[in-house]
Amino acid sequence: MTRTTAPPVTVREVRPEERDDVATLLRRAYGAFADELPPDLLDRWLDDVVEPGDAVTLVGHIGGRLVGTARIHLDGSRTAALPPGSASVRAVAVDPDARRSGVATALMGECAAQARAAGATAVYLHTAPFMHAAAALYERLGYERDPAHDVDVAALYGISGPPVQAVISAYRLDLVPRCRVIRPGQGYAGRQGLTYAAGLSAESAGTRGLCLHTLTIPPGGRAKAHRHEAHESAIYVVRGKAVVWWGEGLAHRDEMEAGDFIYIPAGVPHLPINPGSEPAFAVVARTDPNEQESVVLMPELDDVPDRSTS
Numbered sequence: 001m002t003r004t005t006a007p008p009v010t011v012r013e014v015r016p017e018e019r020d021d022v023a024t025l026l027r028r029a030y031g032a033f034a035d036e037l038p039p040d041l042l043d044r045w046l047d048d049v050v051e052p053g054d055a056v057t058l059v060g061h062i063g064g065r066l067v068g069t070a071r072i073h074l075d076g077s078r079t080a081a082l083p084p085g086s087a088s089v090r091a092v093a094v095d096p097d098a099r100r101s102g103v104a105t106a107l108m109g110e111c112a113a114q115a116r117a118a119g120a121t122a123v124y125l126h127t128a129p130f131m132h133a134a135a136a137l138y139e140r141l142g143y144e145r146d147p148a149h150d151v152d153v154a155a156l157y158g159i160s161g162p163p164v165q166a167v168i169s170a171y172r173l174d175l176v177p178r179c180r181v182i183r184p185g186q187g188y189a190g191r192q193g194l195t196y197a198a199g200l201s202a203e204s205a206g207t208r209g210l211c212l213h214t215l216t217i218p219p220g221g222r223a224k225a226h227r228h229e230a231h232e233s234a235i236y237v238v239r240g241k242a243v244v245w246w247g248e249g250l251a252h253r254d255e256m257e258a259g260d261f262i263y264i265p266a267g268v269p270h271l272p273i274n275p276g277s278e279p280a281f282a283v284v285a286r287t288d289p290n291e292q293e294s295v296v297l298m299p300e301l302d303d304v305p306d307r308s309t310s
């Protein structure tokens with residue numbers, strides 16, 4: 001099994017003659033956190049991380065040089081009890097000289113591919129709060145925090161006394177589609193000048209082809225003129241009234257009230273306003289999984305006469 005990605009990182013299983021290089025790489029990479037952990041705990045951690053057990057150890061090469069490693073436990077982790085059907089990743093490290101070149105990304109991709117091929121439903125891993133690069137990497141790859149599976153490594157290794165950082169954080173990557181409930185949380189200010197309630201999107205729920213939000217336009221409120229590049233929008237007015245100026249030069253005007261739907265095609269300039277004295281509340285769906293990426297502001301239309309208040 002060989003995989004090549006761009007930049008040219010080759011990922012494959014470790015060969016026996018490379019095991020010492022892997023151990024050296026792991027000790028160097030994890031040893032860099034010496035200031036963060038009591039020595040006893042660091043030593044136990046390093047010994048544990050270097051020990052491959054019956055896991056599959058992967059190595060990444062650039063230009064023939066071994067620059068990274070990761071390990072996939074296809075039957076779960078030795079570190080923590082995990083839900084049935086889970087695989088776990090451990091011992092991810094990249095040579096400092098080769099970082100930010102996609103080495104870990106390539107290794108993690110192969111870990112997930114092997115877990116999927118083995119029938120796993122999720123991949124778990126643990127990382128310490130001070131491993132900021134690792135957390136950024138895992139979140140970038142779609143892993144989500146799963147605090148229910150955090151592990152107190154001091155207790156695990158039988159280290160007594162109050163260690164500085166003893167709890168390592170669990171992250172989970174789902175390998176099968178799952179339903180998600182998103183609770184109403186903090187809203188976000190859209191680039192188009194309106195405030196949206198956090199809803200369903202690639203960011204919040206991992207959607208692939210749509211996003212769904214609620215929107216409140218306060219009395220007298222208005223958006224900035226904008227369009228959604230290449231994505232359609234569908235809006236349902238739940239309460240209140242709205243006016244939408246739309247089209248070339250915002251030449252067209254439509255009024256909407258509770259119970260009305262409006263369809264906004266991709267690329268069509270529009271500018272919604274609430275001319276009423278009550279908040280206008282609407283449900284907004286778009287064929288774009290990302291909340292804001294397709295918003296293109298059109299400031300040249302913001303000052304079209306009579307388009308700002310009614």
Ligand SMILES: CC(C)(COP(=O)(O)OP(=O)(O)OC[C@H]1O[C@@H](n2cnc3c(N)ncnc32)[C@H](O)[C@@H]1OP(=O)(O)O)[C@@H](O)C(=O)NCCC(=O)NCCS
Nearest residue numbers: 029092093094099100101102103104105127133134136137
């Ligand atoms: C964490 C680690 C494995 C990342 O390896 P890497 O090969 O540099 O990672 P990649 O190049 O694949 O990075 C992919 C993405 O992860 C994120 N990322 C990686 N390193 C980051 C850093 N130092 N700061 C912020 N984000 C980072 C970025 O989103 C990056 O994409 P970008 O470079 O396009 O911005 C490496 O820094 C390392 O070995 N650290 C020490 C050991 C360790 O912490 N292991 C993890 C234990 S759980």
